[in-house]
Amino acid sequence: MTTDNEPGQPTRRQHDPPAAASAAVDLLEAVRLELSRVTLPLSTPGVEQTRLDVRNAIAQLDDYILPRYRSLDAPLLAVVGGSTGAGKSTLVNGIAGHAVTRTGAIRPTTRQPILLHHPADAGWFEGLRVLPGLSRVRGAASADALPAGRAGATPDAAAISSLVLVADGAVPQGIALLDAPDVDSIADDNRRLAGQLLAAADLWVFVTTANRYADAVPWKLLLDAASRDILVAVVLDRVPAGAEAEVSADLQALLRREGLGSARLFLVAEAELDPLGMLPRAAVEPLRTWLKDLAADATGRSQIARRTLNGSIKALAGRIGSMARAQEEQREARAMLQASAVDAYEQAAGRILDATKDGALLRGEVLARWQDFVGTGEFFRSLEQGIGRFRDRAGAFFRGEPPPAVRVEAAIETGLQAVILDEAANAAEEVDRRWRTDPAGRQLLGTADLSGTAPDFAATVAAEIRAWQAGLMELIRTEGQGKRTQARWLSFGINGLGAALMIVVFSMTAGLTGLEVGVAGGTAVVGQKLLEAVFGEDAVRRLAKTAREDLHQRCLRLLQAEQRKFLDRLPEGPPDPGVLAGQAAALTRLADAA
Template sequence: MPGNDTSSKAADSSAAAVALLETVRSELAAVKLGLELPGTDKARAATKSALAQLDDYILPRYRSLDAPLLAVVGGSTGAGKSTLVNALVGHPVTRAGAIRPTTRQPILLHHPADGLWFADQRVLPNLSRIRGVKVDGPIPANQAGATPDAAAISSLVLVEDSAVPQGVALLDAPDVDSISDDNRQLAGQLLAAADLWVFVTTANRYADAVPWKLLLDAASRDIMVAVILDRVPPAAEAEVSEDLRSMLAKQGLADAKLFVVPEVPLDNLGMLPAETVAPLLDWLKTLAKDAAGRADIARRTLNGTVKALSGTVELVAQAAEAEDKAGQQLAEDVRSSYSDAVERILAATKDGALLRGEVLARWQDFVGTGEFFRTLEQNVGRLRDRLGAFFRGQPAPAVKVETAIETGLQAVIVDEASNAAEDADQRWRQDPAGRRLLGTDDLSGVSANFPERAAAEIRAWQGSLMELISAEGQGKRNQARWLSFGVNGLGAALMIVVFSMTAGLTGLEIGVAGGTAVVGQRVLEAVFGEDAVRRLAQKAREDLQTRCEALLVAEQQRFLERLRVGTPAAELGKHAEALQRLAAQA
């Protein structure tokens, strides 16, 4: 049937809207704006506000489009909000008086038949529920409502009263300009959860800045507003009313309902005469009786709020995009510092620098005497004649060569990692966002366990060289020579070949390092052949590079882990467009 089809389409549309809004809520909550950039504070506040409004109003209203309208009564300190609410129900239900603030926790008045809509956490889910206590007999307005300190401000007092029109609930909110920060924040939260506003001001305060800031927010959301001009001297009613109407029209609120409450004495209970609020009460009753009209008001406010949410999501998307770009630059600074360090380490392994000092001495001790090397320096070409000496005798242990290489290479790696950390730290401290990420932490040196990790990685590299030697030597015709020299000895020779280039050395060092490298290379060639030696050296170098890169990539995480990644800006931008389309639906 056509009616069923229409109802089904509406249900599908509502379900799709809820799904979109839940996705937006989830991704907004995932946004991490951790950098200090221009506009970030505004985006953080907007994100927090948007999440609250999604929870308090947008999602609950989309899930329950037929729920009663929530009319929030708000305004400035001393405007007479609580007195107005009491007058609307005909007896004191919320505290009114001279002591400020009088409304310290919100009171929600509803018809008994509407109780189920507000008893659970459907709307304003972060506020716990407290049942209002009914009092026998009339009580003065300055004693009505909850005792100020009886419950936390994070509570919502629910009061049933048959005088409240069924279909519309009234929520007496704290002052929007309260001296209490908590009260001001709660007032803003409640107004953001309203289907319509009943905004109370006075004849001498209607032009104050704080109320107008909120009224402009209402205009941006296209929310229905009823403005109550309270305590107006009869002689000034025409002039003040005309001026206020003009101000409303200029600010896009020409459709706002304006009700004037004259300045009259209160009775002995602190109540206004019923006739002073009769026009406002009649208007609320008319809204309550018109189900279609209530739905239109809810839809209008909802669409306006979603449109405003779209702008907020776009703002957050732009902030996330700016943070992503800034974060990429900070990350690039770090990666560049550590990449340069890897290059310097590899250069040190190729230019013969590691063949100085202890490494050279231990290698000389291993392959022959100092006299042998002095002769070798004079005539490197005689090396081939002396190779037999290496294989006829039992070579000295190669462990000291490995240890010396480990110590020398570790010193180079640690030193360059420290230089990289200092460089990255300086780059970040030159950037306001980087400075904020670092705070008081000093990351300009290596982490405490880095030297041990570097040493362990070098030993693992040396072990992998031994495995290469073992694999290459299996099945060789010259296995006797291989076994005579030993896996450790050939491994030490391979390490020497890896560090054999002599660029950067001068004078006697060139002769010594050159002779050292030739010895290692000729030994390996005698066992495996020239091509195999080149291949083994290349694999060893590649393995060393991979391990150095892994060490420094792990070390740079101390910086990069501070760059927390949230929802991609592109996704938020798409959601902003989807919200615009949703808000445009009639």
Template sequence: MTSLSTGVLDTFAEHLRAVELPLPVDGAQQARDEVGAALSQLGDHVVPRLESLDAPLLVVIGGSTGAGKSTLVNALVGEMVSRSGAIRPTTRRPVLLHHPADEAWFAGSRILPGLARVHVGAARDAEAPHAGDTTGDVDPATSLELHAEERIPQGLALLDAPDIDSVATGNRELARQLLRAADLWLFVTTANRYADAVPWDVLRTAAERDVTVDVVMNRIPDREGVSEELAEDLRAMLERNGIEVTRLFLVAETELDASGMLPPAAISELQEHFDHLAADADGRSRIARRTLAGAVSGLAGSTRSIAEHAQSQEAERQRLREEAIAAFSGSRERIDDALGDGSLLRGEVLARWQDVVGTGEFFRSVEGLFTRVRDRVGLAISGKPAPSVAAEQALGTGLVHVVIDETARGAERAEAAWRAAPAGRVLAEGEDLSRIPEGYREDVSAAIRAWQGDVLDLVRQEGADRRTKARLLSLGVNAVGVALMVVVFASTAFVPTGLEVGAGAATAVVGQKLLETIFGDEAVRRMARVARERLTERLDALVSERSRPFLDRLDALGGTTNSQDLVADADALDQLAREIREDS
């Protein structure tokens, strides 16, 4: 194969390692398992086989618990190399048998790089538990026991795998990993277990990936016609399930000798088959390429499935983000409603504003312009004199309360929306996201004070010329600044409704007329627009800050997986599989 082919696999592996499926959406765990299995198969089989098509053919011997896999392996070698036992699980550490001349192919990390190599001499000298040892715990094996055996024909290697239906989860996973590394799978079953469900699930997977499969039916009762009847039934089952088997070997129930070994005659047909396969370089190459092409095609199918799950993750992440943003966008809209409906110019704010405009000093300075307004308002605008700064503080306090209350409601809505779905519940766990963050009140107060400072700066800047400055100083910057704040809140930009009648409307009119008298109509419109823009910026920032704990939870999930990259990888894998088949 060309370096272009291996480049396809390198790119695919890079994309797989970048896959992140953190949210508990339907099928997420299955997709994570598929990612792990795909990466495992790439390193264990696909890449090394693509780079070394002339390497020995790896025959993985797998099957159900107690099917007699180890006994068959021992018979093929002629000595006890893989111990079996009555206590399950039996085979713990996988055993790989190879001809001494082929040792270089397996001693390193060319295949199954995640399993450490233990040579048989070292294992026995250290009395380490090895294949079939029934002592110790049931943790999955992390090493591969290597046996160099003259009885194994050169060009062929046998790997005795753990049971595919082992009671130990780790062993089941290891068995499937080893099967994915196989060039040829020798499936071992028994006369009374061949219809079990688990092996057939694995067989169907092998068929989907076009893995070359041979089957051994072991322990067939030695009675006339039984072997033929069972073989016919097994072949029918294989055909119904769409599973193509190259060879079916029938092994009769045979008494083991004193060493626990089968007599050579019991497995003579299987032995001859392996000898013939070892001598047929072209045959081994066809099997290796067929299985490799099937594995690559299988990876393409898995990749499309992973891409679909990645899209689901992206969609769920976007949905959660939109829910949070929508909740706080609603808060932002309600803050604007509160600014425009006149509610801020009632109560304490109204009282303090009336104190300002009701002050004798103030009215004397503008009474020539506002006689009709003052007469129309009448007693509604009266009260004890108060500093304009009190009105400014009251207005700021009211605005702070509105921001705090509305963003708190937004957080409650966002959290409720998240907790309505599993993915959102996971993100919301461990923290009360609706709680007002520490320091947020102070941040809001500081932002509103800063905006009020902006307004006062606008007033000073606009009143910089000599004539306007005199009017401004005669009234006071704070009083004029509060008038501009009132105009901003009563502006049509905030769609006022509550200021259409009453004392609040009259006082707003007073503020508007005052500003126009000092600065002129055009300047007042410009100042109000700039003040509104600056208020909008600060309010946007405050609402954004309040939504940050939600969005931070999403951002902490990491970058999104590019599902389109995976789809492109799947297409490239399909093309690679076609090239491998064409080269066969």
């Protein structure tokens, strides 16, 4: 046989699809589109198999289901498959009556799939109607009788991705034979291609031998055939003389047990090949006659095509239902990871808010600087003599040069920064721990260590606290614009009032113990009464609430920025699994209605 490469051209439809098939084609194309959108990026249970199922489903839609629905009257495609060394190529040569495909001792012999068809059927296969992912190589049967070891296309680098088309009058019109690579080939690409070709078949001619018919790999594919309700012919090759009845009975029992009791069984007795490597003609005559009868019966061919098509669609519906469930698992896994990150940082924000309300920030340096600012002598004695005289004496007390309120602000900034940094680090460590206990989270984190804060987070926090303090000063400035209060707040100084307001914001004393309660409580009262003397009680309450809420929002933004390092690793949410689930149900109805 000689070959010449010809680029595959887009096929033209030989016939317009019947109106009855139009809606089915629309559904199948919608399923194809939805499958192309399926992303399963998270490491959920069974996801690797589901990813493979998605790829295989798309391939089968492209290679077989859509082409067959668009061309229901196209010739049947009979794929000849089986294990390494089972004699597939020898069988194909025997059906054709001459060597058209390579045989030999070196495995694999079938490196390049060869499709034999009647010359009148060439238009169905020259384009990309079926198996569009394989380029076409046009071959021709050699005029001279060649030994089977020299027949067939010469393998090259592109062999595995191309399909050799051979027009041969020995093949009956209405059926084509495709010699596929070994299903258990030592070459990974050959095994994948064999599976792809078998999924594109209208019927299988499955070749095995008397001593290998129970091998696991072929049976896995035969079980797939049973799930698709495909017509299967099993050829038991190299059957020793006298063992026909025993071996065939055992194989038939296996076929019945696995739901393939209707499979046709052909026995090829062990025989010497002639000098050209050909089987005796009589050895394959029953199979040749069966194929010829199938090809001659247009009604029977149509029934076989529809049976395989409906079985493939029903099996596809089941796989798509599983894919929809896998999508839902992806959504749930993503939501759980997202929720665990958000929850950890929300809890951190809550703890920071508690620290700003329970008086904890009035400890240590903040308390010392505030006491330096307001003093502990005459000021507190006046407070003990009666808070009622505070309004009269506070102004006189502060008319002199005020102590450096800026020191109070700096102490608050340092203390608040330490709280935020500590809680942000705790949240990061908690999210990292939670994610690493989950396979999906562990995959997303990889080798990255996100259990601490970002390198520049401390500086960012300090800047945000200063911005909060500046905003608080602006609140006081805005509140003091009235003529009646302006003189008062000018006499106290905006920094002094700002420091007092910060103390009021942090004035709730829960969490302080012993002497701290009295000291912190007393200083808080000083700040509050000072502010009330200037602005009034309602205004102070409003200012404190606004300042606390502003601080809380700023802390939330800081923590949300930190949690992005986790959330940014999450993939986009998968499409709504309800779409695939609905399509699976529609495919089941389509198959059942046939």
